[in-house]
Amino acid sequence: MSATxxxxxxxxxxxxxxxxxxxxxxxxxxxxxxxxxxxKIDAGSLxxxxxENGAGKSTLVKCMMGxxxxxxxxxxxDGRERSIPNPRxxxxxxxxxxxxxxxxxxxxxxxxxxxxxxxxxxxxxNWEKEKASLTEFLxxxxxxxxxxxxxxxxxxGQKQKLEIIKxxxxxxxxxxxxxxxxxxxxxEATEVLSLVKSLCEQRRLSVLMxxxxxREVSDFADTVSVLRQGRYTGGGKVADLSHQDMAAMMMGQxxxxxxxxxxxxxxxxxxxxxxANDNDNDNDNDNDNDNDNATASxSxSxSxSxSxSxSxSxSxxxxxxxxxTPRSGAGLISIDSLDVExxxxxxxxxxxxxxxxxxxxxxxxQRPLLSGSMQVDGQPYTPTRKAAREAGxxxxxxxxxxNACAARMSVAENIAFRNYDLKADxxxxxxxDRTAIRxxxxxxxxxxxVKTTSPGAPIDSLSGGNVQRAVxxxxxxxxxxxxxxxxxxxxxxxxxxxxxxxxxxxxxxTGTAILLLSEDLDEILELADTIxxxxxxxxxxxxxxxEADVPTIGHYMAGxxxxxxxxxxxxxx
Amino acid sequence: MSEVDLGYWGVxxxxxxxxxxxxxxxxxxxxxECLTERSGRINLGLEGTLVCGAISAYAVAFETGSxxxxxLVAALCGALFGLLHGLICSLPKVNDxxxxxxxxxxxxxxxxxxxxxxxxxxxxxxxxxxxxxxxDIPQLQAALDINALFFLGLFAAIVLDWVLRNxxxxxxxxxxxxxxxxARAMGVxxxxxxxxxxxxxxxxxxxxxxYLSLYYPGSWNEGISSGQGLMAVALVIFARWKPLYxxxxxxxxxxxxxxxxxxQSVGISSGYHLFYxxxxxxxxxxxxxxxxxxxxxxxxxAELSITK
Numbered sequence: 001m002s003a004t005x006x007x008x009x010x011x012x013x014x015x016x017x018x019x020x021x022x023x024x025x026x027x028x029x030x031x032x033x034x035x036x037x038x039x040k041i042d043a044g045s046l047x048x049x050x051x052e053n054g055a056g057k058s059t060l061v062k063c064m065m066g067x068x069x070x071x072x073x074x075x076x077x078d079g080r081e082r083s084i085p086n087p088r089x090x091x092x093x094x095x096x097x098x099x100x101x102x103x104x105x106x107x108x109x110x111x112x113x114x115x116x117x118x119x120x121x122x123x124x125x126n127w128e129k130e131k132a133s134l135t136e137f138l139x140x141x142x143x144x145x146x147x148x149x150x151x152x153x154x155x156x157g158q159k160q161k162l163e164i165i166k167x168x169x170x171x172x173x174x175x176x177x178x179x180x181x182x183x184x185x186x187x188e189a190t191e192v193l194s195l196v197k198s199l200c201e202q203r204r205l206s207v208l209m210x211x212x213x214x215r216e217v218s219d220f221a222d223t224v225s226v227l228r229q230g231r232y233t234g235g236g237k238v239a240d241l242s243h244q245d246m247a248a249m250m251m252g253q254x255x256x257x258x259x260x261x262x263x264x265x266x267x268x269x270x271x272x273x274x275x276a277n278d279n280d281n282d283n284d285n286d287n288d289n290d291n292d293n294a295t296a297s298x299s300x301s302x303s304x305s306x307s308x309s310x311s312x313s314x315s316x317x318x319x320x321x322x323x324x325t326p327r328s329g330a331g332l333i334s335i336d337s338l339d340v341e342x343x344x345x346x347x348x349x350x351x352x353x354x355x356x357x358x359x360x361x362x363x364x365x366q367r368p369l370l371s372g373s374m375q376v377d378g379q380p381y382t383p384t385r386k387a388a389r390e391a392g393x394x395x396x397x398x399x400x401x402x403n404a405c406a407a408r409m410s411v412a413e414n415i416a417f418r419n420y421d422l423k424a425d426x427x428x429x430x431x432x433d434r435t436a437i438r439x440x441x442x443x444x445x446x447x448x449x450v451k452t453t454s455p456g457a458p459i460d461s462l463s464g465g466n467v468q469r470a471v472x473x474x475x476x477x478x479x480x481x482x483x484x485x486x487x488x489x490x491x492x493x494x495x496x497x498x499x500x501x502x503x504x505x506x507x508x509x510t511g512t513a514i515l516l517l518s519e520d521l522d523e524i525l526e527l528a529d530t531i532x533x534x535x536x537x538x539x540x541x542x543x544x545x546x547e548a549d550v551p552t553i554g555h556y557m558a559g560x561x562x563x564x565x566x567x568x569x570x571x572x573x
Numbered sequence: 574m575s576e577v578d579l580g581y582w583g584v585x586x587x588x589x590x591x592x593x594x595x596x597x598x599x600x601x602x603x604x605x606e607c608l609t610e611r612s613g614r615i616n617l618g619l620e621g622t623l624v625c626g627a628i629s630a631y632a633v634a635f636e637t638g639s640x641x642x643x644x645l646v647a648a649l650c651g652a653l654f655g656l657l658h659g660l661i662c663s664l665p666k667v668n669d670x671x672x673x674x675x676x677x678x679x680x681x682x683x684x685x686x687x688x689x690x691x692x693x694x695x696x697x698x699x700x701x702x703x704x705x706x707x708x709d710i711p712q713l714q715a716a717l718d719i720n721a722l723f724f725l726g727l728f729a730a731i732v733l734d735w736v737l738r739n740x741x742x743x744x745x746x747x748x749x750x751x752x753x754x755x756a757r758a759m760g761v762x763x764x765x766x767x768x769x770x771x772x773x774x775x776x777x778x779x780x781x782x783x784y785l786s787l788y789y790p791g792s793w794n795e796g797i798s799s800g801q802g803l804m805a806v807a808l809v810i811f812a813r814w815k816p817l818y819x820x821x822x823x824x825x826x827x828x829x830x831x832x833x834x835x836x837q838s839v840g841i842s843s844g845y846h847l848f849y850x851x852x853x854x855x856x857x858x859x860x861x862x863x864x865x866x867x868x869x870x871x872x873x874x875a876e877l878s879i880t881k
Contacts, residue, residue, distance in 0.1 A: 086760065087757075087758060087759075087760050088760040091760070097758075099758070103752070103754060103755045103758040103759075104755065105747070105748045105751045105752050105755045106751055106752065106875060107747065107751045107872075107874075107875070108744070108747060108748065108751070112744060115744075116741065116744040116745070116748060116759070117759050121741050121744075122741065123740060123741050123742070124739060124740050124741075125739055125740065125741065125744075127739065
């Protein structure tokens with residue numbers, strides 16, 4: 001990479017901006033979303049911002065970006081106190097943000113997106129000139145982006161890179177990244193963060209990065225701040241902090257000690273991951289030994305669970321030669337063979353948008369098959385509500401409030417959706433038994449620890465974690481043969497994540513076959529017995545938990561079936 | 574000049590002439606609707622705008638004797654309607670389709686009220702350009718007797734297409750129509766862009782209305798528009814929200830509308846009434862063919878209330 005950034009207009013290359021928040025508070029009515037938070041981002045440093053959902057991270061960055069006005073407190077940029085009334089003012093100070101949800105306009109090309117975002121965009125655009133200067137600008141970047149293809153045809157990784165490139169193009173000198181790697185493969189994530197880190201080291205950028213992932217903090221960040229319930233609960237130099245320290249700050253000291261099991265588990269996983277990555281090449285022998293041991297212990301546990309559930313190794317779910325049209329673009333969803341056995345979790349890994357949502361739709365009957373067959377328990381299965389009830393198939397779709405609930409209906413009614421139209425003896429019922437619905441709801445709310453003001457409260461008044469608990473209560477009660485779950489922990493807080501995963505393990509222990517589609521590779525590594533990778537609408541890799549190797553899985557997630565070079569994920573066009 | 578008997582050849586010729594004649598209001602309304610929809614709003618009120626444009630142009634042309642002044646006033650009248658629609662829809666929790674229907678009914682009511690006294694008088698027509706003067710065949714001359722507004726419409730389609738691709742303003746319209754969040758993030762005011770787009774779209778529809786009363790059919794009556802403002806919505810879908818395709822689609826709808834009169838002109842008198850329904854049938858067929866349960870229409874602005 002060259003030492004100076006070629007700029008589109010002839011201004012001088014700006015150096016990294018420093019920023020400091022002093023006692024920043026933001027109140028929404030009586031809710032203190034931010035309570036006297038102070039933190040400092042040095043010029044040229046990469047500062048990580050950790051915290052659970054609802055800890056106030058997004059409120060904090062929205063105050064910095066001018067979307068919200070802080071109730072009290074100061075914002076100091078490059079040593080001068082500033083007020084930022086709107087996003088344009090933030091941009092003028094060199095503050096740029098890469099949002100978790102992409103802000104590129106889907107129907108515009110990369111070129112159009114970049115040019116229209118420039119504050120000095122000319123009234124009539126000379127595309128020849130703009131394209132030439134953009135190509136020159138991009139030639140200094142470590143990766144290439146197709147410039148003349150509409151954004152909706154790009155893969156998520158490419159969009160994320162383009163978002164970062166956009167900020168550099170707009171001459172941002174303080175970059176705010178909101179969970180920048182949540183839609184990337186592990187290798188893409190490393191690539192993107194390495195780029196950001198190297199720009200920091202050249203003192204062209206300072207970065208504030210919101211993240212959930214301890215590994216990213218310890219691998220890339222210089223300093224870290226932790227928020228919890230709107231308050232600053234700790235931070236400092238990353239080098240001085242262990243993952244346990246950070247987890248304790250995130251969850252509050254008391255919570256961490258009260259639930260050693262769940263927090264400990266998560267932290268070890270995170271640590272295990274980073275160790276596995278570090279040792280990748282050096283300690284092959286050691287790893288092999290470990291794997292052998294793991295295989296032995298695992299096969300034991302398998303035979304146990306099989307004998308528990310009283311079934312042979314027959315598949316509960318069997319997909320053969322499935323073909324269907326994808327949501328967008330050309331190509332096909334094509335799954336030759338996928339089996340889920342009783343008492344096993346099969347994890348489908350993959351970068352978002354590679355056919356997982358379509359697979360979920362196929363399995364839930366929302367997307368017609370062009371060809372192929374689905375069998376549950378050896379019987380042909382056509383997903384309807386009736387068939388699902390008879391075959392014991394249950395679903396945990398992603399974004400439960402949107403896909404598994406009627407948002408304005410009550411918690412009890414939502415919990416009753418599977419069987420409200422059946423009498424106690426299983427015959428169809430004409431009249432709703434409101435008392436039974438309410439009582440059943442009450443029982444379930446207690447059993448699954450759903451926090452709600454009453455069974456009659458509308459379900460959209462619940463937090464994300466409690467919505468998922470209510471859906472779990474509905475889907476995991478009764479005689480279940482097969483559970484199909486899609487990103488069940490997406491957007492949930494620490495406690496709800498731990499609980500949801502525990503419920504899935506418990507269901508597996510009672511012999512339920514589980515198909516788990518997840519964009520979170522850590523989640524799959526934690527839960528699945530068998531891992532398959534989905535890319536470009538088909539399954540291109542399968543391995544057992546013991547053989548699982550993150551770089552290999554990442555390689556297949558990026559869509560490389562055979563070749564080992566090609567660093568850039570080609571767009572599915 | 575005497576009529577030359579062309580036999581059944583008269584039908585395609587009359588259809589060509591008819592297509593050009595009938596398509597012009599379609600073209601203007603669909604360009605207006607196209608611009609409005611590209612900014613993320615649907616204006617169903619264009620039917621009312623069209624009728625109001627027709628009566629205001631007719632009245633002004635009759636009172637002043639200048640049809641071009643009538644066209645200008647029709648455009649202003651349309652802009653006013655567009656402004657009203659745009660402003661109402663900028664209020665929180667207002668549905669653009671409901672507002673559009675209300676505006677359509679209001680526009681038609683106003684036009685019929687003020688138009689009562691203009692049913693009888695004859696206003697001066699817009700001039701046409703006799704492009705068929707080289708030919709000896711009167712039917713060909715008639716078919717190629719093309720109004721200047723047709724060329725203005727073609728020009729408007731080309732300009733709109735260019736603006737949407739090559740100017741900051743055009744890109745803002747597309748950004749706002751595709752992603753309100755992205756527009757906000759770059760500091761563009763979505764409502765402002767939409768109000769301006771709806772206003773300009775209304776002006777185009779107003780011009781389309783002036784063509785109806787000042788050239789073809791060339792008089793004022795209450796059935797003057799016969800739903801062209803509503804069919805423009807289907808036409809824009811068919812044209813994939815592209816101004817240049819709107820031109821082609823307008824010609825197609827125009828020729829469908831010209832089948833009935835063309836058959837009548839060669840003396841087929843039985844059942845030709847059925848062909849007057851051709852544009853409506855075409856609308857239905859297009860909507861059915863372009864619908865799909867599996868995917869969004871390609872090219873549809875993502876912020877449209879019907880595609881969200």
